[in-house]
Amino acid sequence: MTDILTLEGLTKDWFGVPAVSDLTLRVRQGACLGLIGQNGAGKSTLMNMIGGIVAPTAGRMLWRGQPYSPASAADAAAAGIAFIHQELNLFSNLSVAENLYIDGFPRRLGLIDWRRVHARTREILARLSLDVDPRLSVGNLSPGERQLVEIAKALHNEAQLLIFDEPTTSLTARETERLFDTIAALRAEGRTIVYISHILGDVRRLSDDIAVLRDGRLVDEGPVDAFPVTRMIRSMIGRDLGGLYPPRTAAPRPRPVLEVRGVTQPGVVEDVSLTLHEGEVLGLFGLMGSGRSELARILFGLDPHQGGQILLDGAPLPAGPRGRIRAGMAFVTENRRDEGLMMEASIADNLSLVSLREFGRRPVGLIDPQALSARTEAARTELAVKAGDIAVQPVKALSGGNQQKVVIGKWQMSAPRLFILDEPTRGVDVGAKYEIYALIDRLAAAGGAVLMISSELEELTGTADRILVMNRGEIVGGLDRAAFSDERILSMAFREDAA
Template sequence: MTSPAVRMTGVVKTYPGVRALDEVDFEVRAGEVMGLVGENGAGKSTLLKILAGAVLPDAGSTELSGEPVRITDPRVSKANGIAVIHQELTLAPDLSVAENILVAAEPTRFGMLDKAEMTRRSTAALAELGVAIDPWAEVGTLSLARQQLVEIARALAAKARIVVMDEPTSALTEDEVDLLLDVVRRLRDSGVSVVYVSHRMREVFAVCDRVTVLRDGRHNGVLAVAETDSDALVTRMVGREITRLYGERSDAARDEVVLEVRGLRSGPRVHDVSFSVRAGEIVGLAGLVGSGRTETAKAVFGAARFDGEIRLRGAAVSFRHPRQAVRAGVGYLSEDRALSGLFLDKSVGGNISVTVPEQVAPGGWFRAGRERRLGERFRADLRIACPDVSSITGALSGGNQQKVALAKWLAVNPTVLLLDEPTRGVDIGAKAEIYRIIRGLAAEGVAIVLISSELTEVLGMSDRIVVLHEGRSVGELDAASATEETVVALATGVTTASAG
């Protein structure tokens, strides 16, 4: 019997107070796509770091094609044909595609770069993926999906036989996801072993042959994709059954229109957007990356200049700064919690209270007790997993960080909540919790605008869906009867007539 491309046995890794990996076994066959799934904190990242040579295990062994190997640093990992494609790409944006693909291995002739050979090699690596990209285009000018393809091509040019992809589609459109999945299949068919890490069940079932499940740092089974389903897989991941992930639509929506946007124009991407949201209603904003969804939310929140009309409970408003929007009861959960949503080096309580300084520092005098009580209330309500609200936010899992980001906006008691990619980068269990919170807010009468690149999320959570195409609202759909096909048709400009 042929030895697996990778076999890790009895891997143990302990950090102060945490056993990240507890006797974990993991193997990948040659020419297979092995899914690696589990909640945040399950040990996936630690296992991948050990395979990449970024972390040394406390115990355990690794074999590559049946031969024992000790991966002591990233150079050893790369020398053994292992390439890791991280969520945060490691390309040099100011260099060309060819220069990135052949970094540290540029061919020379008479002591000079051999550009003809660089063109040939980089084009050949891209051709293996079935894509054609100008080898001398500057990487920073490419879409994120094409940048990921360049990173994969770099792995192939370096003769990688084991490619690890860590949440590769977290910022891609549906069309770009499909392109990447086709590339993964092509890699598999060429004999490359792929480790595919994702929280998105659709992708796992679309491209993986088998799936390894980790839970609480322990191996919790290997399942053949053809012999299981998403419910069984999720149950293994979280240790409990999650029924109806998105929850039940309710008739919480009231007649009162809380937010009305008409003819909105903002910056180079928003040209003519109109929609309304009633109290207790969840309205999804769907569209491709670049369609103007985030820019629309920022304009409503006062974080971008705009022309057009915005009404809040019937009264015209023109927020010129987010502070004005917050005072009026509008909250905005940004799409990047690390960059603009949270202070990761600050405490949980400090992050939650940042939007309501008057509550924790009346008269300009900071009251630690008030901050603690406010934080503890939301820690309990949102089930934020941390010892107490003095915990540093950056030490929490992605799902719990997202709950903290939500809590800081709930503290302002919003009447309108703009949610931009509210579950990006969080696991299935945390998603279910965040959906529960969103449903609860709608039931209390909060008007919610939901932006998501996951069409299933938009369809599952929304009451109505407003679709944007190239900065214009081109259709409105009843989410209960809408399909992915009808949304995509509007989002890509195939149809432009209002529907529903």
């Protein structure tokens, strides 16, 4: 088989720091290449070079044997390369057909030839077995359907290579299955796929070949048959799992902190009950769309629930996040950028936001600047945030790991009883991950309780005392640390309800 895309010695430096260095990789025509690597391994830089968003500093690319150096996203699309990102580039106020044709409609008498547009769109949608009217607004589609529209866009542009970048993060299990069927169908048409994901099982299932990136280099590659998950992880991390997680320094105590009894919200979660004890780290595992983040939002009072009870230290909680913060809850959301931080504000301002009330003097809430800066400085030292002057430097200038430390730190300053951490290591590099795990251990050791939500099973088995599994809005099972088994947890998470 010939190579459709060849990368030769591809390198990209950012101000002298290499993001991708001397990378040589072949993508076989008609095959599916699974590309894996930790965050910051250089995957996105690599994709941006292929997609014409950034230009390589050295090396070259060959597309179907010809030199290929795209100057823009449009160049890449014209060449026949399509990207299906986690964040879709669709216009929710336009119809499905319009989304396909937005860069140029066929015209008749100077106006858009709607009949042709709709007929052709219908044809493409039929190939993807997506049964929606081309005139329907994309805003009315489910996330899975939107993903298929994005693929339809690629087909409309006659893409030969489709690059999927974490395509399943916002899909339900069933939508994921449907996507995989579609990928199989695309391959049957002779198209080439590059599949990037953190869900290693998916990557193995779909790919013919696996390539592993680490620190901007290709560190391992080979056919999927010779690539068990253990080898994938070892290559990604560069060492064995053992040293990846700090040891737990304390054991859970019997006293319950959080008690959730039969919490139900129609369409979201059903009859969720759990107990979280003092000093305990409780892992909550589930696939995207299993309801884990939604449960976190309900517990924190951001979203409503109709049935059931939530108790903190035995007392019922007031409605809304403010009351729950005062009762001793903290919530690190999965969306650091939009919900966790004020990106433009200084580190100190971010750190102090939650606990500001403690520094106000009556009657007008005049802030005691000395006390405040002493506390924020102390928090920074404790968290080992690598930064300059925290009163000046904006958090936006920090690395992902340090940003996340600031988010955790701002909650820590209010000395909460319960931490809800939703994907606390998303977008955090390996080194900082270890520090965050150690921080989580310290929170628990100090007598707090931690509910840690993650889609990375390894990190839960590495840090939690107990893991509960969510599937379709329900808690479908739980395991104690002694009984942790990836296989059992995954089978619970993946189990499809007959419905």
